[in-house]
Structure formats: C-alpha cells, structure tokens
Amino acid sequence: MVLPPLCALLVVLATWEAWVQLRDVKAYLLPAPSAVAVALAAEPGRFLEGARVSLGHALGGLAVGTGAAFVLAVVMAHSRPLERAIYPLAILVKVTPVVAVAPLLIIWFGFGPVPKVLVAALITFFPMLVNAVTGLRSIDPSAFDFLRALNASRWQIFWKLRVYAALPYILAALRISIPLSLVGAVVSEWMSGDGGMGQIILIDNGEFDTAGLFGAVTVLAVIGVVLTALVAYIERRVLFWHESSAGL
Amino acid sequence: MHEYASAAGSVRALDDVSLAVAEGEFVSLVGPSGCGKTTLLRAAAGLLPSKPASLRVFGRSPDEARADRTMGLVTQDPGLLPWRSVADNVALTSEVTGSRVDVAALLARVGIERFAAFHPGELSGGMRQRVALARALAHRPRLLLMDEPFGALDELSREDLRLELLRIWERDRVSVLFVTHSIREAVLLSDRVVVMSPSPGRIVADVRVDLPRPRFLAMESEPAFAALVSVVRAALGGARPVGLSA
Numbered sequence: 001m002v003l004p005p006l007c008a009l010l011v012v013l014a015t016w017e018a019w020v021q022l023r024d025v026k027a028y029l030l031p032a033p034s035a036v037a038v039a040l041a042a043e044p045g046r047f048l049e050g051a052r053v054s055l056g057h058a059l060g061g062l063a064v065g066t067g068a069a070f071v072l073a074v075v076m077a078h079s080r081p082l083e084r085a086i087y088p089l090a091i092l093v094k095v096t097p098v099v100a101v102a103p104l105l106i107i108w109f110g111f112g113p114v115p116k117v118l119v120a121a122l123i124t125f126f127p128m129l130v131n132a133v134t135g136l137r138s139i140d141p142s143a144f145d146f147l148r149a150l151n152a153s154r155w156q157i158f159w160k161l162r163v164y165a166a167l168p169y170i171l172a173a174l175r176i177s178i179p180l181s182l183v184g185a186v187v188s189e190w191m192s193g194d195g196g197m198g199q200i201i202l203i204d205n206g207e208f209d210t211a212g213l214f215g216a217v218t219v220l221a222v223i224g225v226v227l228t229a230l231v232a233y234i235e236r237r238v239l240f241w242h243e244s245s246a247g248l
Numbered sequence: 249m250h251e252y253a254s255a256a257g258s259v260r261a262l263d264d265v266s267l268a269v270a271e272g273e274f275v276s277l278v279g280p281s282g283c284g285k286t287t288l289l290r291a292a293a294g295l296l297p298s299k300p301a302s303l304r305v306f307g308r309s310p311d312e313a314r315a316d317r318t319m320g321l322v323t324q325d326p327g328l329l330p331w332r333s334v335a336d337n338v339a340l341t342s343e344v345t346g347s348r349v350d351v352a353a354l355l356a357r358v359g360i361e362r363f364a365a366f367h368p369g370e371l372s373g374g375m376r377q378r379v380a381l382a383r384a385l386a387h388r389p390r391l392l393l394m395d396e397p398f399g400a401l402d403e404l405s406r407e408d409l410r411l412e413l414l415r416i417w418e419r420d421r422v423s424v425l426f427v428t429h430s431i432r433e434a435v436l437l438s439d440r441v442v443v444m445s446p447s448p449g450r451i452v453a454d455v456r457v458d459l460p461r462p463r464f465l466a467m468e469s470e471p472a473f474a475a476l477v478s479v480v481r482a483a484l485g486g487a488r489p490v491g492l493s494a
Contacts, residue, residue, distance in 0.1 A: 142327025146383070149293045149321035149393070151314045152344045160340065164331050241330040241367055 031211035036218060039211035046200065051219050053196040057113060057185035058178075058223075061120020066128040066177055068121070070170070073132030077162070078154070083133065094126040102188050111192040120184030124177035128170070135169025136162045168242050171235045178227045182220060267442055267451060269391070272421035276434035276441045278480065284449025285427045286395055292425065293321055293393050306390060313391075317345045320384030324396040326376045328368040334379050335364040341386035354382040357416060374405030378412065385416070391423045399429065407465060410436060418462050431484070435476045436463060443483040453483030 013033045019025065020032040027035060040047055072090075076083040098119055105115035139161050147157050189198020197216050204212035267288075269275045277285040290296050291303055294310035305313035313319060320341075328337050335351050342349035355361040358378040368376055377397060384392060398406040410433060417424060417437075428434050434441045435457055443453040457476055459467060467473050 140325070140327050140329075142323045142325040143329060144327070145290075145293070145295055145323060146321050146327050146380075147344060148295055149314065149319055150341060150344045150387070151317055156344055160343065161329070164329065241369060 028208045028210045031214055035211045036214040039209070040215040040218065043212075047215060047219050050195060050197045050200045050216065051223060053194070054182070054185045054189065054198065054220070055223060057116040057188065057196060058120050058181040060113070060117040061122075061184055062124050062174075062177060062181040064117060065121030065124035065181070066173065069125045069128035069173075070132050073129055073136060074158070076129075076133050077136035090126060090129050093122060098123045098184060099187055102191050105188075106192050111194055113194060115192065116185055116188040116194070116196070119188035120181040123180045123184040127176040127180070128173040131169040131173035131176075132166055135166030138169070139165045168235075168239055171231060171239065174231050175228060178231065179224050182224055186220065267454075269423050269425055271390075271423055273440065274417060274424045274426065274438045276426045276428055276438040277444060278428055278431060278434050278441060278484065279444030279449075280446055280484070281429075283444040283446040285444050287449065288444075289393050289395050289425060289427050292391075293319055317347070317387055318389060319391045319393055320387065320389035322377070322380050322384045322392070322394045322397045324399045326368075326380035328376055328379055328383075330368050332367070333364065334360060334366050334368070334371070337368065337379055338382045338386055341383050345387045347387045349386045351386075354386055357385075358382045358412060372405065373401050374409055377401065377405075377409055381409075381413070381416070385420070385422070389422060391425065394424060394426045396427055396429065398433070406433075411465065413437065414463055431477050431480045432468060435459075435473060435480060436465070436468065441476075441480050443480060445486075452486060453480070455479050455483065 017032050017034060020030060020035075025032075031039070072086060076086055101122065102115065102119050105118050109115045109118065139157075143161055144157070147161060152160070185196060186198040186201070189196035190202055193199055197220055200216045201213060204210075204216065267275070277288065279285050287296070292305055292310055294314035303310055306318060308316075329340065332340065335355065338351045338354055339349060341347070342351075352361060352364070355364055358381050360375060360378050360382070363371060363375060368379065371379070380397070398409050401409065414437060424437075426434070426437060431441075438457050441453075441455045441457060442451055443455065444450065445452045455476065459470075459472060459476070
C-alpha cells in the first residue's frame, strides 16, 4: 500500500509549508516546499543532468564494488584458508573512512569519473562481501549431499545450489549498498568538480540558495527511493520461494 | 573402517562391520542412535572425507561408484530446491548426470503427477519425500541409499510412503540400503534386517525376513511378522548398554 505513507508525506509537507508561511521563516534558513518546487522547476535541466551524472557514479560504483565483492565471496566461500587471508583486508577497507581515501584517489585518477566510481565502489564493497559469503555457504546440507552423491561438479553445485541460496543475501546486500553508493557519489563529487548532485549542492550552498539545496536533496531522495523500490520489486519476483517473501 | 557389500562386492565400514547387499536386495540397518548406521550409509555414498580403502560398492570404491552415478540418495530432510517446481526438482538429476529422464513418468510412479507445477513449499512432508524419491530414482541407480527417509513424517504419511516404496521396489528391484529407527518398518520392507550396536559400531544380528512378497500393511498383524519383530528387538536389546536394557 502506498496510500498511508503518501498521506503522511503530504501532512509533513503541509505542516512545513504552513509553518514557513505563518512564521515568516527566512528563505535562506528554511524554504517552503513550494519554493523548493519552484527552484526545481526553474532549472529542470540542471537537476536532471546532475542526477544523471550522480546516478552514473553511484551505479557504476555499485557494479564495480558489489561485483568485485561477489567474485571474492565465491573464492572465500570455497576456501577457508583464503577466507581467513582475505577477510582482515576486507575489514581494513570497511573501517577506513572512504572520505579519507577519496583525495588519494583523486591524486591517482584525476578529476574525471573514475575516483567517484571508486569511492562508491569502496563503500558498497563490504556489505556485499559479507552477505554473499554467508549466502553462498547457507546451502541446505541435504540438497548438497544429494548433489554430491550424484557426483555433481563444484561448478554444477555452484550454479544449481549456491547461487540461489545466496540470492536472498545478495538482494539484502543491495538494499544496504544502494543508498551507500549515493553517499559515495555525492561525497566524492564535493571533492572534485565534474558535475553531479554533489557539485550542485556545493554551488547552491556557496550561494546561500537553500531552495536549490533542498531541490538537490529531494532529487537524491527520489533516486534512493526508486532504486530501493526496484530491489524490493525484484525480491518479490525472484524470492517467492523464500520465507522472507511471506512478509513482503 | 572396512567393508560393506553389494552384489559384485562388499561394503565395509566402521569397526569390523561387514555387510553385503545383493543385487536387487532390500536391506535395512537398525540400531540405537550413535551406532554408526548413518555413517555407514554416508561412507557408501562417498560423502565422508576419510575413505576406507576396503569399502566397496559393487566391487569398487564409493568414489568410483559415485563417479559412475551408481547411487541415489534419499535423506530424512528431503533437501529439495525450493525455487524449483516439483518437475524441475526431478529434472535436476538429469541436468547433473546428463541422463535422459522422463519426468512425467517418474512423477506418475510416485503418485504426484498432479503436482508437477507446484513448488516444494506448497507440499506436505509426505509429498516432498515422494519428490525426493522420484529425484533419487531418476537416473536409474543400482543402489538406493535411504537415511531415515520417513522419520520426520506423521504416521499416516509414513504408512503411505512405505507402501509406495514397496510397490516401486517390487517393480524395479533396485538394491536398497535403508537406515531406520523403526523395527516394524524394517521388517515390513526388507529382505534382511541388520542390527547394529554402538561404540564401537558393529553388527550384532543379521535377520532374514522370509515374509512373502508383495507385502501389505495387514501383514503386521500376522504371527510371523510379530515373531520377526521380536527377534530384531531382542538383538537390539543385546546391543544396548547393560544398564539401559529393559
């Protein structure tokens, strides 16, 4: 049901609008929702272009980060020694603040899209790694025994059993990683100019254009909601057999 | 770990266990928990990391027998793939082994042809076990290994499945090694009931069941059946630690 949350959102927006109008709040402190809408409508091209660039950084990073994490997870799920070797390094990547690494990436890879994609990749890497290792290991032992008794190859066991067993975990990791990838994109866009929502925020902030700032935040929120809803939709379609889908 | 046998050879496992299953013979293993009957079965299936050199299935090592897809396995937890339909679960065997499988005919054989498009989550425990049986038989194994296959079912489903298994086995005469806790189940189904004792796991009795075939549930009330149950129970009593035997 989308109606109840939609109603709640409308109530919040109406209260906000009324508060700003009635108390005559300064526009540079808190613009009314209507002012934000006006700011968005004034420069649709600017916000759409920013969204396109940021979405590219975020999704590119998501693909690189979660893709690399999944490949490593496959290796780790098949070998305890390799898992023990790789895991501490993965933790190191996780605990190091990505923001601290971003300037280094800019030095190495310049002001183009590469460091932004890499920041988003770094931030999405760990949730996928941990979830995928757990998922690839979470196979039904009886199904595993049956396949082994049939002399199934590792390859067959991987594609017919492990990948499906890991799907709920992989999709859960995507739900975590998608908002993180947007964080990575925006933060890296703050640091070096190459367009994107991060740049828009930086410029509007400098100009005290608070309505534009809110417009950028709104665009990012919409992107986040749409991507998360997309994963939820995929979960419902793909995981019909899993107990988690009973509650969706 | 030594020998356990089947038709062309013997299969041995555990401490001084020597057991031969003839071609087309139905042999049950009964014994208290921890006597090693499941270990014996898993060793025969080639599922254990340690490979006793003298373990033989049809004259070869379990790994060789496994490589030839000689065996089919049914366990207490059916281990079906919940994302696949019933028909696709049975087709899994042909995907792995490359053998041609008539899924519809197999489903009909275990009485679930109407449920081909269902998913395991929509089926009762008994139905799921039928799917597991069809899946294990799909590549026409010479030896069917069954580890307490009906242990988690309610009594009515269990009786249904015992009968179903009897009908299938009487037609195909595949060799069966059947691990169970139920003495009556063992006697009803088997040509021989092998009784094991725990620590160290060894065979304490090998009871030939000479009841006529085809078998029926009604046989359980016959004196001959009761006599065989008593023989097996007595052997099991001797297999238990002294303080616990009643």
